[in-house]
Amino acid sequence: MGEFELIDRYFKFSKTGNGLIVGVGDDCAIMDPTPGMQWVVSSDMLVEGRHFFADVDPFSLGQKSLAVNLSDLAACGAKPRGFTLSLALPTVEESWLEGFSKGLGEMSLRFDCPLVGGDTTKGPLCIGITVMGEVPSGQALLRSGAKAGDDLYVSGTLGEARAALLGIQGELNMSSELLEQLRPRLESPTPRVLLGQKLKGLASAAMDLSDGLSGDLAKMMKASGKRAQVQTDWIRDSRAMGAALQSFSFEERLNLVATGGDDYELLFSAPKSLRHAIDALSSEFQLPLTRVGEVMALDTQIDGLSSEKAINSSLVVFLDAKQQAMELKAQSFDHFS
Ligand SMILES: [Mg+2]
Structure with a gap:
């Protein structure tokens, strides 16, 4: 199967309309920007062996490839507009392509984010996606807005x-029932696209x-020029720690939550005065x-951290x-050793 036949068969699932003037098949895609909106663009690459296992279900992989990109749009409070796909394939395996394109197409349809273009080539399996979205001018949520x-x-x-990852790798002992319960959280995460859009005007940073959590919160605090303290006893009995x-x-759970x-x-982050609004959301x-x-x-000053050096080295406590x-x-966390 040639490149053009492959694209025709598996990657023409998005229709034009809704601001998409020209989609897959021409030299460039053409999209109408919505007046008063700014473009928000993000890229993510998934490489076999590094980001996913060779034997992962291709449908889930198709879903996840777009989901992780949509998650970045969600973080900015943006509405998805479209994405491009750059795909390197070692061989043309029709059953794999069928599953992958169905998963990708399902996620694309679910979040109204059409595939507008891309490229395919022969090479080690690698999936590169660039996602584009829109946000009202000046209203994108950034990492840098957190206030003391x-x-x-x-x-x-x-x-x-x-x-789930540690369970699959045999590094964390768990029943096969529990592993099957956890597996979708690894293989087909749900991007919080609508939540992100609703957080505009509420969240100060996102x-x-x-x-x-530990590393990402440090990135947010660095961007905001602040420090954070996390109350582990609030996490202990909270819904933030998966019931599974x-x-x-x-x-062990805290380690999974903080560093997973x-x-x-x-x-x-959001001002304390908005607690009711966040609860309503x-x-x-x-x-x-x-x-x-x-x-x-x-x-x-944070109790328990005595030296100035220790305080400065830790943006998240x-x-x-x-x-x-x-x-x-x-x-000690035996399962990680
Ligand atoms: Mg991100």
Whole structure:
């Protein structure tokens, strides 16, 4: 099968209309910008062996490839407009392409984000997607807007994708039932696209969680010039810790939540005066929006961190129930060793 036949058969699932003037098949796609909106653009690449296993279900992989990109649009509060796909394939395997394009097409349709163009070539399996969206001018949510005194929230549940990965790799002992329960969190995450759009005007800063709460929160604090303290006892019994993880110890769960990654949930800050509005949003979406901590000024003294050096080196501090700083990395976590 030649390149053009392959594109015709598997990657022409999006129709023109809704501002998409010319889609797949011409030299360029042509899209109508909406007056008063700014473009928001993001790219993500998934490489076999590094981001996914060779034997992963192609339908889920198609879904996830677009989902992780849509998650970045969600973090900015943007409405999806379209995406391009650059695909390197070692061989043309029709059953794989069939599954992959169906998963990709399902996610594309679900979030009204048409495939507008791209490229295919022979090579090691690699999926590059660039996603484009729109946001009212000047209203994009950024990482840099967190203010001292703001609450910190996470959407959904954290740690489950990492638990699934460790389960698949045999590094975390779990029943096959639990692994099957957790697997969709790793293989087909749901980008919080509508939530992101609704957070505009409420959240002071936002980002999506792809590398784990601890590291991503540090990135947000660095961009905002602030520090954060996370109350682990708020996480302990909260809905932010996936119910599926209840069979693990609190320390193990906390490690998965804090350092897991691949969550594709939203992390955001918001003024305390908006707690009712955030709760209302949580009810509207039937999705936990859990307050996990607070944004502090950079020079705030934190109990348990005595030396100035320790304070400066840590943009994110996890506090135990007694308000003492916890050393998450120093905790033993047998399953990770
Ligand atoms: Mg991101």
